Amino acid sequence: MSSITHPAQPTQSLIIRPSRGWTALQLKDVWQYRELLYFLIWSEVKVRYKQTLLGAAWAVLQPLTSMIVFTIFFSRIAGISSDGLPYPLFSYAGLLAWTFTSDAVSKASGSLVGSSGLLTKVYFPRLILPGASILSGLVDFGIAFLLLIVLMAYYGIWPTLAILCLPLFLLMAIGVSLGFGLWLSALNVKYRDVRYVVPFFIQLWLFVTPVIYPTARATAKLRELGIPTWVYGLNPMAGVVEGFRWSLLGSGQPGSLVLTSSIVTVVLLLGGAFYFRGMEKTFADVI
Numbered sequence: 001m002s003s004i005t006h007p008a009q010p011t012q013s014l015i016i017r018p019s020r021g022w023t024a025l026q027l028k029d030v031w032q033y034r035e036l037l038y039f040l041i042w043s044e045v046k047v048r049y050k051q052t053l054l055g056a057a058w059a060v061l062q063p064l065t066s067m068i069v070f071t072i073f074f075s076r077i078a079g080i081s082s083d084g085l086p087y088p089l090f091s092y093a094g095l096l097a098w099t100f101t102s103d104a105v106s107k108a109s110g111s112l113v114g115s116s117g118l119l120t121k122v123y124f125p126r127l128i129l130p131g132a133s134i135l136s137g138l139v140d141f142g143i144a145f146l147l148l149i150v151l152m153a154y155y156g157i158w159p160t161l162a163i164l165c166l167p168l169f170l171l172m173a174i175g176v177s178l179g180f181g182l183w184l185s186a187l188n189v190k191y192r193d194v195r196y197v198v199p200f201f202i203q204l205w206l207f208v209t210p211v212i213y214p215t216a217r218a219t220a221k222l223r224e225l226g227i228p229t230w231v232y233g234l235n236p237m238a239g240v241v242e243g244f245r246w247s248l249l250g251s252g253q254p255g256s257l258v259l260t261s262s263i264v265t266v267v268l269l270l271g272g273a274f275y276f277r278g279m280e281k282t283f284a285d286v287i
Contacts, residue, residue, distance in 0.1 A: 026277070029125040037128050037135075044107075044136035059140035060147050063095040070095075074212050083214045083251040086155045089148075090245070094211040096148055097169070097244040100141045101177050101237060102202045107133040108181025109198050112189050116287045126280050127273070130181040134174060141170075148248070162247045169243035175265045176236045182272030186279045189287050209237040215252055233260025236268065 030037070049056060067088055074080045075087035082090035108130035112119060115129050152158065188194040210218060215238065219229040233239050239254065239261020246252045 026125070027127075030127055030131070033124050033128060036124055037132055040128060040132035041136045044132055045139050048136070048140075056140075056143050059143040063092060063099045063144050064147065066095050066099075067092045070212055080213050081217070083216065083245070085157070085249055085251055089151050089155050089157065089249065090214075090251070091211065092148055092151055093245050093248050094209075094241045096141070096144055097173055097240050098206065098209060098211045098237065099144065100137055101173050101240065102206070103140070104134040104137045104174075104177035105180045105184065106198055106202060107137070108177065109184035109188055110195055111181070112185045112283060113192070113195075113287065119287055120284045126283060127182075127276065130185045130276075131178065134177045134181055137177075152248075157249060159248055160250050162250060164247075165243070166247040169240055169247060172236075172243065172262060172265055173240045175269045176240060179236075179265065179268035179272045182269075182276040186272075186276045186283075189279070189283050205235075205237065208235055210241050215242045215257065219257075230256040230260045233257040234264055236261045236265045239265075 049058075070091045071088050075082065075091075080087075111129040111133040112126065119126070119129070184194060184198060206212075215232070218238075219232055222229055222232060233256065239258040242252050242254050243258050246254050
C-alpha cells in the first residue's frame with residue numbers, strides 16, 4: 001500500500017514594524033491587552049505594600065499629615081479662610097484629589113524607564129505602562145477617601161446630590177494624570193534629567209492649585225488685575241480640586257472654572273497620547 005506524504009504546513013509569523021510619522025492612537029490594542037493591564041496594576045499595588053511596616057496606612061498618612069501641617073500654619077497662623085468650612089475638612093478634600101494626581105504623575109513619568117527590561121523584550125501597547133501606574137493609585141485613593149467620610153461625620157457635614165458628580169471629577173483627575181504622564185514618560189526616555197524636573201514641577205504646581213486656599217481668593221486677585229476668572233482654570237487641577245470640594249462638601253461655585261479645566265484636560269490628554277504614540281517607535285532603541 002502506497003503512502004501519501006503531505007508537505008509540512010508553513011508556520012505563520014507576525015512581523016511587527018515601527019509606525020511611520022504620527023499614527024492613530026490604536027486604543028483597541030490596549031483593550032486587547034487588558035489582562036496585562038490588570039496584571040501590572042495588581043503588581044504595582046503588591047510592590048507598593050510589600051515588606052512595609054504600616055501597609056495600607058501609608059495611603060492615609062500622606063494627606064493626613066499634610067492636612068495637619070496646613071491647618072497649623074496656614075489656618076491658625078496665616079489665617080487663611082476656608083469657604084466657611086472647618087479648615088481640616090476643607091484642606092483634606094483638596095488633598096484627596098491632589099495627592100492622587102501628584103503621585104500618579106510622578107509614577108507615570110518614570111514608568112517606561114522603570115520597566116525597560118519588559119519594554120525591550122516583549123511587544124505590547126506601551127500606553128499600558130503609564131496607565132497601570134496611574135490606575136493603581138485608585139487603591140490608595142479609596143483608602144484615603146474613608147478618612148474623609150470619618151471627618152465629614154465628625155464635623156456633621158453630609159453630601160448632597162452633587163456627590164453624584166464625584167466620579168466625573170475623579171475621571172478628570174485621571175485624565176490630567178494620564179495627560180501629563182504620557183508627555184513626561186516619553187520625554188524621560190530621551191532626556192533622563194526629566195526625573196529631576198518632575199518633583200520640582202509638582203512642588204510648584206501645588207502652590208498654584210487651590211489646595212491650601214479657597215479658589216475664590218485666587219480669582220478675586222485675578223479680577224483686581226483685570227484678568228477673567230476662567231484663566232485660573234488653565235491649571236486643570238484648579239477645576240479638579242474645586243469640583244471635588246463642591247461635590248463632596250457643597251462649597252465653591254465650579255462654573256466656568258471647571259469648564260475651562262475640562263477643555264484643557266482633553267487637549268492635554270490628546271496631545272500627550274499622540275506625542276507618546278509618535279515617540280513609541282524609538283523607546284526600545286533609546287531606552
